[in-house]
Amino acid sequence: METLSCAASAAAYPARYPARPRRLQCSPGKLGGLAFTPPLRVPLLSSPAAVTSQAVSCAPPAYPAHPFVPEVAEAVDSLQQEFRAVDNLVAHNTTRVLRAYQNAKVGSHHFGGSTGYGHDEGAGREALDNAFAEIVGAESAIVRAQFFSGTHAITCALFAFLRPGDELLAVAGAPYDTLEEVIGIRNPYGNGSLMDFGVAYREVPLAEDGGLDWNALSVALRPQTKCALIQRSCGYSWRRSLSISEIKRAIKIIKMQNPDCMVMVDNCYGEFVETSEPPMVGADLIAGSLIKNPGGTIAPCGGYVAGRKRWVEAAAARLSAPGLGVDCGSTPGHVMRAFFQGLFIAPQAVGEAVKGGLLVAEVMASRGFKVQPLPRVPRHDTVQAVQLGSREHLITFCEAVQRSCPVGSFVKPVAGTTAGYASEVWWYSLDSVGPCARRSFEVHLR
Numbered sequence: 001m002e003t004l005s006c007a008a009s010a011a012a013y014p015a016r017y018p019a020r021p022r023r024l025q026c027s028p029g030k031l032g033g034l035a036f037t038p039p040l041r042v043p044l045l046s047s048p049a050a051v052t053s054q055a056v057s058c059a060p061p062a063y064p065a066h067p068f069v070p071e072v073a074e075a076v077d078s079l080q081q082e083f084r085a086v087d088n089l090v091a092h093n094t095t096r097v098l099r100a101y102q103n104a105k106v107g108s109h110h111f112g113g114s115t116g117y118g119h120d121e122g123a124g125r126e127a128l129d130n131a132f133a134e135i136v137g138a139e140s141a142i143v144r145a146q147f148f149s150g151t152h153a154i155t156c157a158l159f160a161f162l163r164p165g166d167e168l169l170a171v172a173g174a175p176y177d178t179l180e181e182v183i184g185i186r187n188p189y190g191n192g193s194l195m196d197f198g199v200a201y202r203e204v205p206l207a208e209d210g211g212l213d214w215n216a217l218s219v220a221l222r223p224q225t226k227c228a229l230i231q232r233s234c235g236y237s238w239r240r241s242l243s244i245s246e247i248k249r250a251i252k253i254i255k256m257q258n259p260d261c262m263v264m265v266d267n268c269y270g271e272f273v274e275t276s277e278p279p280m281v282g283a284d285l286i287a288g289s290l291i292k293n294p295g296g297t298i299a300p301c302g303g304y305v306a307g308r309k310r311w312v313e314a315a316a317a318r319l320s321a322p323g324l325g326v327d328c329g330s331t332p333g334h335v336m337r338a339f340f341q342g343l344f345i346a347p348q349a350v351g352e353a354v355k356g357g358l359l360v361a362e363v364m365a366s367r368g369f370k371v372q373p374l375p376r377v378p379r380h381d382t383v384q385a386v387q388l389g390s391r392e393h394l395i396t397f398c399e400a401v402q403r404s405c406p407v408g409s410f411v412k413p414v415a416g417t418t419a420g421y422a423s424e425v426w427w428y429s430l431d432s433v434g435p436c437a438r439r440s441f442e443v444h445l446r
Helices: 048-052 069-078 080-102 124-136 148-159 179-183 244-257 309-319 332-367 391-403
Strands: 005-007 021-024 042-043 055-057 140-145 167-170 201-202 225-231 262-266 283-291 303-307 371-372 385-387 423-427 440-444
Touching: 021 140, 042 148, 048 423, 069 080, 080 124, 080 332, 124 303, 124 332, 140 309, 148 179, 148 225, 148 283, 148 303, 148 309, 148 371, 225 244, 244 262, 283 309, 303 309, 303 371
Parallel strands: 167 201, 167 225, 225 262, 262 283
Antiparallel strands: 005 055, 021 042, 140 303, 283 303, 371 385, 423 440
């Protein structure tokens, strides 16, 4: 590419005009089919002769050939086809979110928030709930800051379905760590777990390939099975995450055995990774966290439950109290605004996370580490697992990631106990939103 320069014409700037900044636009000719360069701002000199003698360079600034180390640069270049597919996914999901906002008639008055009981809330709750419900294909939704986490939202959903004497069936193997105490797998009695309230529990082990055991699932339901729990993401298990098509097939098998059995999907880490969500394929309820995918790394807290209206209202009664429903609970204005902003950019944030997972899998597999999912396979959640092989390697990895953070780069991460987890956890955040946001990591010692 040739370097071009442009000179100002003396006739264009008579001396009678005072000296002030002016805009000069120069075209370097056809570069890649385009004839355009950004406008330049140069001072108008009082002497036209001085103007004609001074050339203004239109050459683009010089950038390094690649900002990454060679191994990463090579992986980035080799993943362009996969990255383009992710861009198409982002465009599809962003269009769905945009239409939902338009149909909910979202306006700036919805960002005001409320205090106290929240009775004077300016319709922001309703607009956010309606938009979210349309986005995920549900009848109804409740999106609230009062959900502490995805586990809290899932718990409210399970207690919406289950009563003493009922049975909960986990159809995708053992559930996420933090649900173990909710169900009663750990510490079953005395803390208000499902087992503490007389709810039985069974699970269908995964097949040898890490997916659902379809044969076992086809005969798994019993008359007392009131709810089937499907965990979409692999969580911290070394298994495949479930695609929407697999979830659809599982729901069909469950409903064929017992149409009255409710299907609850733990949707954490799965939102916007595909073009459909579980309610679109028959799930009765889904639940998840706003500090993961649907918060777009902006939402500072919160969670959601979405699905059939009757069961969303029952989950809301568990969150608040019977009779209060969804029409109470204050949300500060800055939080409500962050919810709307985060949900709108969530498809883009998730797309970047998916690209990051593809890149990590590509680079780490090339270095001999076991990864799950494998490089270049379709993604169904935003989790990328890597077997580092030893505690020492794990600590080194965590420290290296922390040093690259814009926030807390000077901090040395240390493993410790965390409420709800049986294993040691490293929590560290790469940005100003707390751990679990899109640019954050949870590392578990297994």
